[in-house]
Amino acid sequence: MSSDEYGQSVDAHGHEHHEVDGPGYPTPAAMRTESEREKTAFVMSLRVGMDVDGSDFIGVVDVDPDSDTYAELIDTVEMPNKGDELHHFGWNSCSSSCHAEGLARDHLIVPGQRSSRIHIVDAADPRNPTIEKVIEPEEVFEHDLSAPHTVHCVPEGKIVISMLGNADGELPGGFLQLDQDDFSIDGHWESDLGGMEMNYDYWYQPRHGVMISSEWAAPETYYPGFDLEDVEAGNYGDSIHIWDWETKEHRQTLSFGEEGLIPLEVRMPHNPEETEGYVGAALSSNIIRFWEDADGDWDWETVISIDDREHPDWDMPVPGLVTDLLVSLDDQYLFFSNWLHGDVRMYDISDTGSPRLVDQVWAGGNFGDRQTVDDHEIRGAPQMLQLSRDGRRLYWTTSLFSSWDNQFYPEIGERGSLMLKADVYPEEGRLELDEGFVVDFGDAPGGPARAHEIRWPGGDCTSDVWQ
Amino acid sequence: MPHTVTLEWRGGREATVDVQEAETVIDATERAGLGVPYGCLYGACATCTGRLLEGDLVHVSRPRGLKPRHRQGGYVLLCVAEPRSDCRIEVGAEIQADLVANPWK
Numbered sequence: 001m002s003s004d005e006y007g008q009s010v011d012a013h014g015h016e017h018h019e020v021d022g023p024g025y026p027t028p029a030a031m032r033t034e035s036e037r038e039k040t041a042f043v044m045s046l047r048v049g050m051d052v053d054g055s056d057f058i059g060v061v062d063v064d065p066d067s068d069t070y071a072e073l074i075d076t077v078e079m080p081n082k083g084d085e086l087h088h089f090g091w092n093s094c095s096s097s098c099h100a101e102g103l104a105r106d107h108l109i110v111p112g113q114r115s116s117r118i119h120i121v122d123a124a125d126p127r128n129p130t131i132e133k134v135i136e137p138e139e140v141f142e143h144d145l146s147a148p149h150t151v152h153c154v155p156e157g158k159i160v161i162s163m164l165g166n167a168d169g170e171l172p173g174g175f176l177q178l179d180q181d182d183f184s185i186d187g188h189w190e191s192d193l194g195g196m197e198m199n200y201d202y203w204y205q206p207r208h209g210v211m212i213s214s215e216w217a218a219p220e221t222y223y224p225g226f227d228l229e230d231v232e233a234g235n236y237g238d239s240i241h242i243w244d245w246e247t248k249e250h251r252q253t254l255s256f257g258e259e260g261l262i263p264l265e266v267r268m269p270h271n272p273e274e275t276e277g278y279v280g281a282a283l284s285s286n287i288i289r290f291w292e293d294a295d296g297d298w299d300w301e302t303v304i305s306i307d308d309r310e311h312p313d314w315d316m317p318v319p320g321l322v323t324d325l326l327v328s329l330d331d332q333y334l335f336f337s338n339w340l341h342g343d344v345r346m347y348d349i350s351d352t353g354s355p356r357l358v359d360q361v362w363a364g365g366n367f368g369d370r371q372t373v374d375d376h377e378i379r380g381a382p383q384m385l386q387l388s389r390d391g392r393r394l395y396w397t398t399s400l401f402s403s404w405d406n407q408f409y410p411e412i413g414e415r416g417s418l419m420l421k422a423d424v425y426p427e428e429g430r431l432e433l434d435e436g437f438v439v440d441f442g443d444a445p446g447g448p449a450r451a452h453e454i455r456w457p458g459g460d461c462t463s464d465v466w467q
Numbered sequence: 468m469p470h471t472v473t474l475e476w477r478g479g480r481e482a483t484v485d486v487q488e489a490e491t492v493i494d495a496t497e498r499a500g501l502g503v504p505y506g507c508l509y510g511a512c513a514t515c516t517g518r519l520l521e522g523d524l525v526h527v528s529r530p531r532g533l534k535p536r537h538r539q540g541g542y543v544l545l546c547v548a549e550p551r552s553d554c555r556i557e558v559g560a561e562i563q564a565d566l567v568a569n570p571w572k
Contacts, residue, residue, distance in 0.1 A: 049514050051476075051560045053502025082497075083506040083514060114506035114514060137508075146511075169511030169531055220531040223506070224513035225567030227534070316571035402506075402514065406564035413560055 023105040024095025024464055028270035031095065032329040035389045035458055039064040040126045043419060044086040044452040045441060048114060049402035050413055052447035055079040056086040058110065058121065058129060059451065061419060061439050071437050073444060077129050079119060084112025085402060088453050090151025092180050095464040096206065097155055105459060109159055111148030114223065116140045118148055120183045126457035133183050141167040143187060145176050147219040150201045155467060157181065160189045164199050165219035173199035194250025198237040201265050204245055206467045207272040211243040212290065214263040214279055225403040231283065236262050240279055240290065242298045254300050256281060260288050265324050269331040272466040276352060278325060280336055285320040287336065289353060303355050304347065306338055311366055318366055323400055324384050328391040329461045333426065337382035339400055340408060342368035344382035346431045358429035361422050364398060373420060373438045380409045380417050386454035387461050394431065395421045399450035416441040416448030470550040474501065476559040492545040503545065503558050510547035516563040517545045522554030537566055
């Protein structure tokens with residue numbers, strides 16, 4: 001059975017310990033070894049902030065090398081409005097509901113970061129997704145929330161979205177909960193915000209009753225662009241937050257200070273026994289590890305630091321800007337991108353406190369020798385990452401956020417961004433750019449687009465959580 | 468009373484649109500299909516940034532996405548802006564990029 005089809009059966013995935021047909025895989029290893037190779041990708045594709053008079057769209061990219069349309073954009077689902085800034089997205093249901101009867105992984109939840117509009121997309125046919133329902137911004141603002149970001153399905157039939165601002169685009173944000181049945185808004189997920197004002201990404205570990213959230217800034221601060229004055233004024237985040245997953249209360253703030261400015265993506269190991277994880281501090285360009293102590297409090301340390309680099313054309317040293325990271329389904333490798341430098345790195349994390357750099361690929365950016373792939377200019381640099389379930393192919397896109405692209409890689413706003421790929425050899429700890437794979441969103445039908453987050457039908461290492 | 472707003476893109480394109488009473492510039496440009504960029508539609512995100520070259524244009528809600536230095540420089544958020552006279556406004560995706568430069572370069 002193809003992994004491009006939803007609702008994998010019990011037989012296909014060896015659910016020996018229960019009799020319910022659920023929407024995911026019983027273990028991370030089952031997803032890694034029993035799913036088939038990805039055949040199509042959903043890619044968030046944007047026109048916001050460009051002189052292209054069109055909507056953002058969900059791009060469907062053919063990633064099946066046996067197909068005649070390999071490495072091509074084979075479908076585009078235009079949003080009904082302009083100006084959304086599609087960014088991150090997620091599933092109605094994943095392996096966290098593996099044992100739940102009657103659920104299928106068949107809908108994508110696709111928020112607009114700027115518009116605060118939330119699209120519910122029927123993705124049962126991975127080659128032809130269709131918009132089923134639209135939650136208009138006014139319905140979101142009624143809950144004094146805006147700027148939807150991370151989407152996770154959670155057990156008990158709910159979907160939780162991190163929201164970065166209040167209805168005016170100021171602080172604090174919070175979490176919006178939707179019902180999986182009819183995609184109606186339940187209200188706020190959290191019962192007590194405690195010390196949380198800023199929000200960004202989150203990950204949860206239901207076996208240990210914990211959720212970890214990170215910080216960007218107020219929408220009114222980061223929306224217009226990155227201003228160092230805002231960093232100096234303390235308007236950007238430097239902390240992560242520990243939540244009680246059961247009571248939905250804020251429990252603890254871990255403040256990193258200068259070591260952890262703008263902590264963005266939060267990733268925990270897929271093994272549900274683990275009580276630790278990593279967050280990428282974009283501006284400080286550090287990977288910070290966090291873990292639960294024996295006494296139940298959480299602690300942290302910086303485990304990887306990317307040094308700023310001198311550049312002849314820049315007045316100040318250039319930070320790496322770690323904008324995305326992910327952990328392979330077997331929890332052996334950590335990958336992350338340095339969007340300003342131009343490399344993607346692969347670390348062995350079998351000793352979680354002492355990551356070991358095993359390989360890196362340079363493509364585009366301010367320091368990469370390679371500035372073209374297959375005769376396409378690389379606009380931008382490695383940014384949003386997605387790994388194949390078997391851990392053998394790493395894909396990425398090169399755009400960060402429309403207004404921030406304009407500052408650092410303005411050519412993306414004129415000619416769009418790209419999707420690229422590297423082959424991964426986990427047995428050898430090696431990573432190699434696939435020079436035969438390039439999807440140039442500059443050639444998208446209707447005009448250039450920015451490409452952002454990537455997901456596979458059937459789930460991936462940044463969508464699924466195990467109970 | 469409607470006001471005639473002249474839009475100028477840096478590439479040389481020019482267009483005019485009549486903006487009705489209690490209508491924002493973006494409402495009018497969308498009605499006319501002119502493709503002026505926008506995002507949040509409530510003055511926070513600055514995707515719709517334009518630069519007022521001539522005329523009287525007022526923000527009808529707070530343009531949160533602009534800092535004082537931007538407002539002094541003539542920058543306006545067209546999703547929350549209504550003309551009070553005929554105006555000339557510089558528009559297009561490039562105008563937003565004026566607001567914040569690369570801080571390290």
